[in-house]
Amino acid sequence: MTTDAEPTLETDRELVAIVAVADNDVIGKDGDMPWHIPADLEHFKETTMDHPVIMGRVTYEGILETLGEPLPGRTTVVLTSQALETPENAVVARGIEDALETAETAARERHDGADRIFVAGGATVYKQFLPAVDRMVVTAVHDEPDGDTFFPDWDRESFREIARDDRDGFAFVEYVRA
Ligand SMILES: NC(=O)c1ccc[n+]([C@@H]2O[C@H](COP(=O)([O-])OP(=O)(O)OC[C@H]3O[C@@H](n4cnc5c(N)ncnc54)[C@H](OP(=O)(O)O)[C@@H]3O)[C@@H](O)[C@H]2O)c1
Numbered sequence: 001m002t003t004d005a006e007p008t009l010e011t012d013r014e015l016v017a018i019v020a021v022a023d024n025d026v027i028g029k030d031g032d033m034p035w036h037i038p039a040d041l042e043h044f045k046e047t048t049m050d051h052p053v054i055m056g057r058v059t060y061e062g063i064l065e066t067l068g069e070p071l072p073g074r075t076t077v078v079l080t081s082q083a084l085e086t087p088e089n090a091v092v093a094r095g096i097e098d099a100l101e102t103a104e105t106a107a108r109e110r111h112d113g114a115d116r117i118f119v120a121g122g123a124t125v126y127k128q129f130l131p132a133v134d135r136m137v138v139t140a141v142h143d144e145p146d147g148d149t150f151f152p153d154w155d156r157e158s159f160r161e162i163a164r165d166d167r168d169g170f171a172f173v174e175y176v177r178a
């Protein structure tokens with residue numbers, strides 16, 4: 001018998017969404033990000049290094065195009081309905097519960113029991129995981145660029161800002177679930 005039950009996204013690890021989002025909620029354009037902020041790329045790398053990172057197939061393919069490989073030093077869990085061939089540090093998942101379980105296994109077996117699992121977009125993936133996210137690591141880009149992909153509405157009341165690092169044209173902001 002099939003049911004319409006919501007998937008349960010439970011993990012003992014901290015589930016962390018990481019995103020760079022403009023003032024107009026844009027996060028992407030033509031499969032890429034509509035800005036180039038090297039400090040943000042460095043921040044993403046430092047924050048996610050040696051952890052599992054869940055992302056959608058479109059975001060994954062954008063990274064392959066840019067880097068020629070999945071994110072080094074991390075396990076990428078790629079959500080897709082397709083039969084993708086992936087290199088050793090990327091794993092396919094068929095749904096969000098599967099993605100979380102796969103990320104748990106990677107945290108245990110490949111990342112020395114890492115205590116965080118990152119959710120790295122795009123929009124379709126943020127939307128599905130946001131209700132379960134414990135922390136948000138946000139790069140707030142002070143611009144209103146053209147774009148075709150937007151960060152979904154999120155329940156700001158349920159989060160409290162715990163850190164803010166203002167830079168030139170952007171800020172690193174962190175929120176935890178209140
Ligand atoms: N600014 C940022 O921080 C940031 C971060 C990430 C991405 N982005 C941008 O966002 C854009 C991409 O976002 P997007 O929303 O278009 O695409 P996406 O979320 O990266 O990928 C969408 C694909 O993921 C797969 N998928 C999602 N949920 C699934 C599920 N529950 N089960 C199975 N497969 C699932 C499907 O792949 P199949 O079609 O293969 O089934 C779907 O077509 C790009 O422009 C990217 O640069 C920006």
